[in-house]
Amino acid sequence: MTLSSAAPAQTAPQTPLRIAIIGAGPGGLTLARILHVQGIATTLFERETDPHARAQGGTLDLHAETGQLALRRAGLEAEFQKLARYEDQGSRLCDETGRLLLADDDAEDGDRPEIDRSALRDLLLGALPAEMIRWGQALREVVANPDGSYDVVTTAGRETFDLVVGADGTWSKVRPLVSRYQPAYSGLTFIEFGIDDVDHAHPELAALVGKGKLGIESNDARAMIIQRNGHAHLRGYVIFRVPLDWAEKRFDFSDPASVRRALEDELLGWSPKVLAFIRASNDQIVPRPIFALPVGHHWPNRPGITLIGDAAHVMSPFGGEGANAALFDAAELARHLTTTPDWRSAVAAYEAEMFERVEEPARFSAEGAATELSHRSREFGLAWMEEHLQQRKAEASA
Numbered sequence: 162m163t164l165s166s167a168a169p170a171q172t173a174p175q176t177p178l179r180i181a182i183i184g185a186g187p188g189g190l191t192l193a194r195i196l197h198v199q200g201i202a203t204t205l206f207e208r209e210t211d212p213h214a215r216a217q218g219g220t221l222d223l224h225a226e227t228g229q230l231a232l233r234r235a236g237l238e239a240e241f242q243k244l245a246r247y248e249d250q251g252s253r254l255c256d257e258t259g260r261l262l263l264a265d266d267d268a269e270d271g272d273r274p275e276i277d278r279s280a281l282r283d284l285l286l287g288a289l290p291a292e293m294i295r296w297g298q299a300l301r302e303v304v305a306n307p308d309g310s311y312d313v314v315t316t317a318g319r320e321t322f323d324l325v326v327g328a329d330g331t332w333s334k335v336r337p338l339v340s341r342y343q344p345a346y347s348g349l350t351f352i353e354f355g356i357d358d359v360d361h362a363h364p365e366l367a368a369l370v371g372k373g374k375l376g377i378e379s380n381d382a383r384a385m386i387i388q389r390n391g392h393a394h395l396r397g398y399v400i401f402r403v404p405l406d407w408a409e410k411r412f413d414f415s416d417p418a419s420v421r422r423a424l425e426d427e428l429l430g431w432s433p434k435v436l437a438f439i440r441a442s443n444d445q446i447v448p449r450p451i452f453a454l455p456v457g458h459h460w461p462n463r464p465g466i467t468l469i470g471d472a473a474h475v476m477s478p479f480g481g482e483g484a485n486a487a488l489f490d491a492a493e494l495a496r497h498l499t500t501t502p503d504w505r506s507a508v509a510a511y512e513a514e515m516f517e518r519v520e521e522p523a524r525f526s527a528e529g530a531a532t533e534l535s536h537r538s539r540e541f542g543l544a545w546m547e548e549h550l551q552q553r554k555a556e557a558s559a
């Protein structure tokens with residue numbers, strides 16, 4: 162399959178469509194892979210210098226109808242199944258004393274298996290020709306040319322493309338070409354920490370988390386989430402509702418031991434049983450302020466420019482939808498590009514469907530961010546988990 166850069170009505174000789182993808186995150190890599198499988202070449206620009214330049218973050222649950230479907234269309238289902246951790250789909254909720262409120266421990270029959278972000282990235286990278294990715298080339302700007310093409314200006318030079326896909330995440334440099342909106346701070350800051358080799362080094366913490374994730378909800382505007390990752394690693398987040406610059410002022414992130422002590426001070430009154438997670442952390446500790454674009458974010462179609470994933474609709478992580486939506490955007494854009502004769506119409510159709518599709522997950526995530534750390538957090542957390550549990554059981558028995 163080849164896509165041509167000419168408009169359908171033109172009869173001039175057709176050259177292959179020049180497609181630039183900005184960003185080698187889950188969205189950009191999935192798009193490059195699906196188009197590659199269809200015989201369509203793309204050029205992928207990534208600002209990181211190599212695949213292992215940065216730790217990729219925690220575990221993701223991939224949903225059957227979005228994330229997993231995208232990997233199936235990428236021809237990677239079998240490989241994904243080898244990496245997927247079905248056994249880690251459990252969830253638990255406890256309060257700040259460590260008292261268990263609800264446990265969904267036998268969830269391995271669910272259809273949202275976990276995969277580490279690094280494993281997902283390696284899976285996608287291994288399925289692409291190495292020369293397709295321009296590592297260490299950060300996008301500076303996209304410049305419109307009079308003939309309708311665009312120059313992609315990176316730290317390494319300038320190149321012309323017909324279609325530029327912004328898969329460059331929350332602070333997309335492609336987005337300003339189509340939208341004036343910038344993500345807004347949700348008011349929530351996550352402080353991320355990690356614990357290695359938990360089964361041997363801290364079996365009591367491994368037992369408390371169980372087979373998946375543990376939420377610790379208090380009604381005093383503080384919370385924690387701890388997730389089991391692959392290779393016996395736990396990744397946790399202490400969640401605060403604070404001004405945007407609070408974490409940088411409050412903690413010295415260059416000194417993890419001092420951050421641990423300060424976190425314990427912030428969690429004054431919490432049981433040593435749950436504070437033990439902070440004490441056991443042996444990884445870097447980093448702040449993750451949570452940003453989101455407005456629910457319903459959309460833009461008027463501009464031929465030659467589009468967005469996928471967080472660049473289009475970054476949302477708070479409460480729904481666990483962001484990476485799934487990024488993968489599915491990639492799959493849908495690729496589907497339209499490979500089935501619609503006119504690529505400009507294909508992109509417009511992708512956008513129209515995507516705007517509608519992501520509105521509900523974005524609303525759900527925004528509601529999660531709004532109700533987190535309220536005086537009724539525990540009650541909301543419990544209600545959400547009970548609903549999730551019923552839904553999972555109904556799906557399993559269907």
Ligand SMILES: Cc1cc2nc3c(=O)[nH]c(=O)nc-3n(C[C@H](O)[C@H](O)[C@H](O)COP(=O)(O)OP(=O)(O)OC[C@H]3O[C@@H](n4cnc5c(N)ncnc54)[C@H](O)[C@@H]3O)c2cc1C
Nearest residue numbers: 184186187188208299300329330470471478481483484485
């Ligand atoms: C704490 C936290 C927990 C989360 N948990 C979950 C979860 O459980 N489930 C889930 O589905 N989602 C989760 N998410 C959301 C998920 O991480 C994102 O939705 C997902 O990574 C979006 O993928 P993406 O490819 O669109 O963007 P990104 O993953 O942000 O990738 C963008 C890529 O573009 C590159 N880039 C950026 N700027 C440039 C530039 N100028 N030039 C070149 N390259 C550039 C970046 O280096 C990066 O590689 C979580 C997010 C956070 C913050």
